[in-house]
Amino acid sequence: DQEWKADEESRSKSTLSYIFKEAEWILDRSVQAVKHNWKEKDRFDKIKDEIGVSLKEFSERNSKSMILKLLLVFAAILFFVRSLSMYFQQIIFKQIEEKVIMFIRNDFYGALLKKPLEFFHSHKLGEIISRAVNDVKMIRGMTLNSATNLLRNLLLVTVYVIMMVTVSVRMSFMTLFVVIPISVTVSLISSALKRRSRKVQQKFADITSIIQETIMNIRIVLSFAMGNYEKARFLKENRKFYKKSVHMVRASQLVTPFTEFMSIMITLVIIWYGGLLVLNPNNAMSAGKFSLFLVALLASLHPIKEIARVYSQINKGLAAAERVFEIIDEPVLLVDKGDAKSIDVFSDSIVFENMSFKYPSSDIVLRDINLTIKKGEAVAFVGPSGGGKSTMMDLLLRFYDPTSGSIKIDNVDMRDYKMDDIRNLMGMVTQEVILFDDTVTHNISYGRQDASKEDIVQAAEAANAHEFILELEDGYDTIIGERGVKLSGGQKQRIAIARAILKNPQILIFDEATSSLDGESEYQVQEAIYRLMKDRTTLIIAHRLSTIRNCSKIVVIDKGIIAEQGSHEELIEQDNLYKKLYSIQFRDFSENDNN
Ligand SMILES: Nc1ncnc2c1ncn2[C@@H]1O[C@H](COP(=O)(O)OP(=O)(O)O)[C@@H](O)[C@H]1O
Ligand SMILES: [Mg+2]
Known part of the structure; x- marks a missing residue:
């Protein structure tokens, strides 16, 4: 059942599990739909044949220009349908994303109510609120949309790699030598990004705490004429937040230009190496093969960049998810025993x-x-x-x-x-x-x-x-x-x-x-x-x-x-x-x- 229940005891708790749960549901639906359609296969075949026959008759009956017009209209309709389905796909994804966010927030609140009193002494209110609101929101960046994006691009890259290997194993190896250091660098940047993102989230919680504390104690602040002091305290922390944010942005904005530049470098190296092979008097490689390889390589660059971008985005989300699940997963030491006794009347x-x-x-x-x-x-x-x-x-x-x-x-x-x-x-x-x-x-x-x-x-x-x-x-x-x-x-x-x-x-x-x-x-x-x-x-x-x-x-x-x-x-x-x-x-x- 989709609804969250307050008394639902042990739910396995990781963002992935929330996403999987939703994805499973969708997969289930899809499989059922396919199964259902499979049963209707005969009918489809018949319809297909009928369409084929009518198309043939249609082309015999109409002029070429008419057919051209109709084809264009058909193309327009096709693209319209494509856009429409993209729209609905996005809606479904966003809906799942919002649902995951809602579940996580519900679980967070539910977990709070089970915490012992000590928890609220050892965590600042602003900190808790910031995690419940701000960090949960950050998790969005790593949900289904990113996952499907990653999957799609991985698939594309695989196809292009197979193409390249088929064309020339030697040049594929050559490419690999350049790609490996890039991947390592990107993953280093991403983990730095995760660390920095965590610090930004922490600073954000700190300034939330100051705002909350000042408002709660506003009588004291005003009566002691400490407005300027509190302001200075806030400006200082807010400046730290700004610095940490810039620090993070430096890492996150590094990913795209870096992969961009490195991919141009790969291309140049490959053109140089491939060019030598083509120009080689022994005819080590044909110009046609070389072009094919180049096309596959160039086509693979965009998905590779996308993977790097999404990967770093996911890392940012992971940093926030850690902060949220730290609270949800923190074990509660004060709980009822399994065989806890009831007591309705105090009698002695x-x-x-x-x-x-x-x-x-x-x-x-x-x-x-x-x-x-x-x-x-x-x-x-x-x-x-x-x-x-x-x-x-x-x-x-x-x-x-x-x-x-x-x-x-x-x-x-x-x-x-x-x-x-x-x-x-x-x-x-x-x-x-x-x-x-x-x-x-x-x-x-x-x-x-x-x-x-x-x-x-x-x-x-x-x-x-x-x-x-x-x-x-x-x-x-x-x-x-x-x-x-x-x-x-x-x-x-x-x-x-x-x-x-x-x-x-x-x-x-x-x-x-x-x-x-x-x-x-x-x-x-x-x-x-x-x-x-x-x-x-x-x-x-x-x-x-x-x-x-x-x-x-x-x-x-x-x-x-x-x-x-x-x-x-x-x-x-x-x-x-x-x-x-x-x-x-x-x-x-x-x-x-x-x-
Ligand atoms: N949440 C807490 N964490 C740590 N020490 C505490 C906490 N609450 C109270 N104390 C300490 O426990 C002692 C007893 O406090 P308390 O029970 O409030 O005393 P009383 O009610 O007799 O004035 C004090 O020394 C106080 O500083
Ligand atoms: Mg007391």
């Missing part, structure tokens, strides 16, 4: 067991974590920033796997469950709220496409968001997000909480969900959170300790280890880090009160 506990973790690019971040969270508990995570709290939550969502030890849910290692099941159990609200460029309704019902209007309103009410949503211009149909209405931090936060409420997850995670809010919004959001916590397992990372009074257990994370855990009263009694953090904040509060 989450247990971190001697769990340690480091990011691929970092030192150890969490060390020997042992922690049990019972179903229905509300647990707070506190501690200095950089301690590893957010990382623990990311591990719970299986954005990463532990480096050693394990995390068990209901006594089963998380890695044995289906990843989507785990993520369906959990709902996370973070400090940084991500809204899609869509209506309020769609933003709230993200992940619950089936939700009814009533469900959505109920969730918004529970999140203390309903009222301000009604005050927006189009209420629930207002477009918010990147290009839509801008919401305040507290409003965004409440939309995110409504989203979490609607998802109705069994395990709720708040990662500093209220730290960026002012007192009033924080109160509103906090109230929504408390409402949500009932009958659920809740993990709250809190910056302000005033917000975690309702938690039955407090875990203090410091420098990657659990420094303390217990109830508020127990930890105050222990008189350690928690007490210190608490009194610092308490002092802040009293100072604020005094002001």
Whole structure:
């Protein structure tokens, strides 16, 4: 089937395979058409005979000038048909080409969605987009059109070579001596072209990244009056891009003049050598044979030039294809096991067991974590920033796997469950709220496409968001997000909480969900959170300790280890880090009160 399916698992992935797939389909069709026509052979023979008879009668009946006119008209029709079929051939080729491009782009996007979170930390956004758009487009140069062009010209060259060899083996050898160094040179130029083309594509990705980064951070750029600095940075990179492009053009434009010049040289050498043979008093070669050889040689020059041109073009495409398939083919380490278990209901506990973790690019971040969270508990995570709290939550969502030890849910290692099941159990609200460029309704019902209007309103009410949503211009149909209405931090936060409420997850995670809010919004959001916590397992990372009074257990994370855990009263009694953090904040509060 021609359609790409998102869940289609293992497709063999190389540009050639995409092309072959299409070509196979066409070949199949052609073979069938030929087979079909073969069956009708008898009928064709009959028709042929009939035509022959009528032509004879026709020529007997008409004058010579009439026949000439008719022949010309016939020729005109023939050429018209030829042009028409060329047009359709091109359309078919282009269609296949576009289809190959579409499949590759689909696979690229599909592959992106399967990448682990780490992938998006280690690749710049502009780089990824540039590969998906620009490099994929470059692959065009090496698809079917080039392949057929190559094939046609190879065939022509073969025919001419056979002609030449038949005429004179000696002179053919002579030609070969000149052709070999040319081929070697052309292939050297082509591989240089491939290298340079790759660099151009990389530079293009770099400047795409700068544009993207500047736009994303435009507030900072403007407020720090860094416009000129960013401009200078861009001009510098763009100049590098220009230089690399010129560098590449030098190689790519070298191919045609080089082959042109060398073919003239071959011709001259052959005329010289052949001329000597013809002029030889022993009559080593006849003038007629020599002319025939020369004609074949000259005729072969154009296809040879074409081969060189297409070959270098294909090399340019290969450079882009490598960049695209690097991303598609990069193995995904975080995948479901073949026999992954389902989990619909969280019924007992989450247990971190001697769990340690480091990011691929970092030192150890969490060390020997042992922690049990019972179903229905509300647990707070506190501690200095950089301690590893957010990382623990990311591990719970299986954005990463532990480096050693394990995390068990209901006594089963998380890695044995289906990843989507785990993520369906959990709902996370973070400090940084991500809204899609869509209506309020769609933003709230993200992940619950089936939700009814009533469900959505109920969730918004529970999140203390309903009222301000009604005050927006189009209420629930207002477009918010990147290009839509801008919401305040507290409003965004409440939309995110409504989203979490609607998802109705069994395990709720708040990662500093209220730290960026002012007192009033924080109160509103906090109230929504408390409402949500009932009958659920809740993990709250809190910056302000005033917000975690309702938690039955407090875990203090410091420098990657659990420094303390217990109830508020127990930890105050222990008189350690928690007490210190608490009194610092308490002092802040009293100072604020005094002001
Ligand atoms: N994607 C990442 N790659 C490498 N190191 C990271 C990454 N994310 C966080 N870290 C590091 O891990 C440590 C813990 O970070 P984090 O879990 O965000 O702490 P917290 O949430 O307690 O402030 C920090 O030292 C941080 O620099
Ligand atoms: Mg954090």
